[in-house]
């Protein structure tokens with residue numbers, strides 16, 4: 001697909017060009033601007049120019065058993081730097097994640113959260129202290145601190161792979177679903193990292209942190225169920241032993257979200273779940289990238 005890209009190079013000169021391929025090794029693209037004066041792309045000063053070879057996805061699903069949390073590792077291993085990102089790392093499994101990254105020869109550049117978690121402490125802050133130059137990312141609407149605060153439609157790039165940020169509020173007001181690119185050189189089928197908005201045969205609760213069953217229903221139906229049916233669904237948690245689903249499968253078989261809106265709201269209003277055990281510790285910590293009471297560079 002022919003698209004226009006703008007880049008900020010290390011000496012702060014802004015360039016605008018047209019390309020069939022993304023050419024940065026990593027970066028965040030905030031929309032596509034038509035004039036250099038409107039540039040809002042964010043790039044690190046250490047970025048190298050990428051090759052124009054097609055991306056090759058390395059993907060790992062990692063599990064943290066105390067909170068039943070999935071962490072996802074994504075890298076473009078066709079790029080010489082093998083730049084990588086982690087989605088929803090947990091503080092207690094950061095060393096495991098770093099070991100995998102080192103074993104595979106990857107360079108971790110981004111640590112992303114799908115939202116401000118209530119049941120465990122994010123690993124993004126700890127990662128920043130252990131791996132040089134890692135930048136933390138979360139939605140601006142989460143009201144949490146991070147190096148990069150995402151807006152709707154922002155793209156996070158590693159090598160020639162990118163994820164698009166789709167706001168999916170409802171579990172919390174700052175939830176984001178990250179979706180792989182829709183260009184021909186991006187992974188097929190597409191992949192959606194749904195956080196707690198959409199779980200396999202379930203969904204995130206809506207009874208705290210700005211939760212709203214009305215909003216969650218709209219988010220999932222407008223931002224996730226509109227993706228191609230073969231889109232792979234990777235949630236932030238699973239409590240039943242599932243690992244992956246598809247959009248088509250969840251549209252048909254999700255016992256909550258396949259219902260009409262009023263039935264869904266009724267189900268969500270009667271879950272009667274106990275609050276997460278760590279909520280009073282996790283939420284304040286996650287609002288500061290998991291580094292509460294510690295020396296944070298954020």
Ligand SMILES: N[C@@H](CCC(=O)N[C@@H](CSS)C(=O)NCC(=O)O)C(=O)O
Nearest residue numbers: 118119196202203204205275276277278
């Ligand atoms: N028992 C766990 C918390 C379980 C829980 O409430 N999970 C959340 C996602 S983490 S805030 C959820 O939305 N669950 C939906 C469901 O239907 O189970 C603990 O104490 O940590």
